[in-house]
Amino acid sequence: MAKLDFGPIADTTRRAEIVALLRRAILTGQLEPGQKLNELRISEQMRVSRAPLREAMRELVQEGILTSIPYAGTFVIDVTAKDIIDAYSLNKVLDEFAIELAWPQRDQRFFDELDRRHEAVKQATRAVDTTRQIETALQLHGLIYEWADNSVLLETWQRLTSRLQMYFALHQRALNEPVPAEGVHETYVALLKGADMRAAQHHAREHIDVDFEELLAYARGLEKRTSKN
Amino acid sequence: MAKLDFGPIADTTRRAEIVALLRRAILTGQLEPGQKLNELRISEQMRVSRAPLREAMRELVQEGILTSIPYAGTFVIDVTAKDIIDAYSLNKVLDEFAIELAWPQRDQRFFDELDRRHEAVKQATRAVDTTRQIETALQLHGLIYEWADNSVLLETWQRLTSRLQMYFALHQRALNEPVPAEGVHETYVALLKGADMRAAQHHAREHIDVDFEELLAYARGLEKRTSKN
DNA sequence: GACAAGCAGATTGTCGACAATCCAGCAAGA
DNA sequence: TCTTGCTGGATTGTCGACAATCTGCTTGTC
Numbered sequence: 001m002a003k004l005d006f007g008p009i010a011d012t013t014r015r016a017e018i019v020a021l022l023r024r025a026i027l028t029g030q031l032e033p034g035q036k037l038n039e040l041r042i043s044e045q046m047r048v049s050r051a052p053l054r055e056a057m058r059e060l061v062q063e064g065i066l067t068s069i070p071y072a073g074t075f076v077i078d079v080t081a082k083d084i085i086d087a088y089s090l091n092k093v094l095d096e097f098a099i100e101l102a103w104p105q106r107d108q109r110f111f112d113e114l115d116r117r118h119e120a121v122k123q124a125t126r127a128v129d130t131t132r133q134i135e136t137a138l139q140l141h142g143l144i145y146e147w148a149d150n151s152v153l154l155e156t157w158q159r160l161t162s163r164l165q166m167y168f169a170l171h172q173r174a175l176n177e178p179v180p181a182e183g184v185h186e187t188y189v190a191l192l193k194g195a196d197m198r199a200a201q202h203h204a205r206e207h208i209d210v211d212f213e214e215l216l217a218y219a220r221g222l223e224k225r226t227s228k229n
Numbered sequence: 230m231a232k233l234d235f236g237p238i239a240d241t242t243r244r245a246e247i248v249a250l251l252r253r254a255i256l257t258g259q260l261e262p263g264q265k266l267n268e269l270r271i272s273e274q275m276r277v278s279r280a281p282l283r284e285a286m287r288e289l290v291q292e293g294i295l296t297s298i299p300y301a302g303t304f305v306i307d308v309t310a311k312d313i314i315d316a317y318s319l320n321k322v323l324d325e326f327a328i329e330l331a332w333p334q335r336d337q338r339f340f341d342e343l344d345r346r347h348e349a350v351k352q353a354t355r356a357v358d359t360t361r362q363i364e365t366a367l368q369l370h371g372l373i374y375e376w377a378d379n380s381v382l383l384e385t386w387q388r389l390t391s392r393l394q395m396y397f398a399l400h401q402r403a404l405n406e407p408v409p410a411e412g413v414h415e416t417y418v419a420l421l422k423g424a425d426m427r428a429a430q431h432h433a434r435e436h437i438d439v440d441f442e443e444l445l446a447y448a449r450g451l452e453k454r455t456s457k458n
Numbered sequence: 459g460a461c462a463a464g465c466a467g468a469t470t471g472t473c474g475a476c477a478a479t480c481c482a483g484c485a486a487g488a
Numbered sequence: 489t490c491t492t493g494c495t496g497g498a499t500t501g502t503c504g505a506c507a508a509t510c511t512g513c514t515t516g517t518c
Contacts, residue, residue, distance in 0.1 A: 013299045013501065039470070049503045051280060054471090058284045062291030064384065070242050071470055071509045086381040090326070097322045152315040152392075155293065156385055163381075241509095242471065268500070278473045283501090300479045300500055 014048050018056035021046070026065050026076055027162060028131050029169040036073045037066070065162055079167060081219035087163050088212050094145075094157055095204040101148035103197045110147055111193060117143060118189050134168045140185065144192070171218045243277050247285035250275070255294050255305055256391060257360050258398040265302045266295070294391050308396060310448035316392050317441050323374075323386055324433040330377035332426045339376055340422060346372060347418050363397045369414065373421070400447045 011017075025031045043053045057074050060066040068074045102110075117140040124132040138161055145157045191200040254260045266286065272279045286303050289295040297303045331339075346369040353361040367390055374386045420429040 011299055015501080016299070040468090050470090051502055051504095055284055055287045055501095058287045059291050062288050070245070073470075083380065086379040090379065090381050090385065093322060093326045097319070150315040150319065151312065152319050152389065156319065156388075159385075160381065244471080269498090279500090280472055280474095284471095301481095302500075 013052070015052040015055050015059075018046060018048065018053055019059055022056060022060055023063075023065070023162070026060070027165045027169060029166070029173045031076050033076050033079045033170070035076045037075065038073075063162060064159055065166060079170060079219065081216060083163070084167055084212075084215055084219045087160055087167070088215075091160055091164070092205055094153065094160070096201045098144045098148045098153060098157070099192075099197065099201050099204060101150055101153070102144040103200075105147045105149060106192075110143070114140075114143060114189055114192060118185060121185055130172050131169065134165055134172065137185070138165055140189075167215055167219070171215050174218060174221075242281070244281040244284050244288075247275060247277065247282055248288055251285060251289055252292075252294070252391070255289070256394045256398060258395070258402045260305050262305050262308045262395075262399070264305045266304065267302075292391060293388055294395060308399060308448065310445060312392070313396055313441075313444055313448045316389055316396070317444075320389055320393070321434055323382065323389070325430045327373045327377045327382060327386070328421075328426065328430050328433060330379055330382070331373040332429075334376045334378060335421075339372070343369075343372060343418055343421060347414060350414055359401050360398065363394055363401065366414070367394055369418075396444055396448070400444050403447060403450075 022031075022037075031037070037057065039050050039053060039057075043050045046053065057066060057068070061068045061074065065077055066074050067077050117136065120136040121133065121140055124136045142157065142161065145154045148154065188203060191203050194200070251260075251266075260266070268279050268282060268286075272282045275282065286295060286297070290297045290303065294306055295303050296306050346365065349365040350362065350369055353365050371386065371390065374383045377383065417432060420432050423429070
């Protein structure tokens with residue numbers, strides 16, 4: 001008999017499903033920054049009572065993509081240019097660290113997974129599914145964190161990723177054009193397969209900076225718009 | 230009239246108070262790792278209904294110091310040696326980054342605050358209040374993060390700090406002797422006041438390693454004990 | 459017309475009760 | 489003896505209703 005190790009069974013609480021639904025709505029930009037979440041309205045739409053909805057919202061507040069003001073409401077976080085700068089500069093540091101840790105851990109499974117995720121990005125790009133394109137690109141990026149074998153680092157990166165995904169989605173929705181980043185992933189994947197760790201670390205920085213400039217320009221636009229109100 | 234900027238007034242929801250109470254109980258080790266939190270019992274003790282208690286617990290789960298298994302219960306996280314290693318190695322990286330960012334931001338207020346917090350540590354040490362000693366030491370350490378002017382970094386460090394505080398408290402409770410770290414803070418403070426950034430970064434690593442070895446030994450003891458069960 | 463007090467509506471926070479699920483223990487059968 | 493199925497009690501998940509708070513408008517007064 002083949003050796004099968006079963007993972008934990010799916011969470012079947014309403015709360016978990018609500019969290020997933022809300023997170024997706026926020027990260028894809030369907031819920032816009034600053035927007036208020038009306039508990040009664042949402043609970044009726046989802047055919048759920050307010051209790052599990054509120055618990056789900058509390059989780060997302062701690063996750064950093066919602067913000068809560070007592071007796072006033074819960075809102076999608078606002079996105080400022082500084083937030084994006086901060087997130088990206090931290091991401092650089094974490095990337096270097098993750099590559100350093102993951103480097104000696106690379107094995108055949110790592111390379112296979114690398115190819116698989118790279119393929120997923122290319123497929124999403126061909127299908128012009130921008131939302132999925134962002135998701136797959138971040139998953140490709142996250143591989144080094146999964147292989148770094150540092151649970152705290154992984155958890156930290158996942159929190160950061162939530163925001164980055166939101167920023168990209170907003171950027172994409174605002175401009176309504178696909179994210180470029182065509183050949184960038186090619187060299188990234190190639191370097192992770194190579195033998196020069198420092199080169200991979202260096203490229204991670206550059207790669208980030210490419211998208212960063214574009215995203216930052218968008219954020220500055222946001223700043224001006226919100227300051228008008 | 231003097232320019233006064235008022236901060237937000239205190240949260241007056243039961244939920245917020247419950248979060249504070251539970252967090253403190255966990256971080257001081259009054260609630261032991263792996264221990265189950267019975268909702269009914271705690272809500273009765275606190276004279277609160279289960280709704281705000283559950284919401285508070287959801288926050289602490291996302292904060293990383295509780296873990297929840299659907300229909301089974303919510304538990305204080307287990308502490309493994311690997312967790313401590315992971316947290317500390319990430320802390321090193323973040324420290325270097327924080328010092329780099331905070332370095333040019335140092336001003337008179339920074340130095341004053343540095344002295345103030347250093348004094349608080351010494352006072353707690355003299356009073357042999359170990360819980361407060363841990364708190365103040367971490368607050369001293371956190372100054373560079375507050376001055377780094379990177380909200381995401383600060384938030385990340387605060388999450389990490391929760392765990393570190395818990396680890397130290399457990400360590401202290403287990404050995405029932407005050408944490409040494411007497412002269413270490415002296416040089417740390419002196420270096421942050423100095424002109425050599427690289428030296429400060431380097432010391433931060435060493436300083437960490439001192440406590441680290443001790444803490445790690447304790448964690449390995451934990452490992453053995455739990456593996457016996 | 460300007461401004462403060464107060465009221466009504468809406469929304470969030472909290473509560474107590476019910477439903478769904480789990481777990482330990484026991485009984486029945488192979 | 490081991491396994492399987494059942495059952496009662498305890499605990500978590502969810503619900504609907506009530507209380508506390510905020511907000512905008514109205515009203516009354518100057």
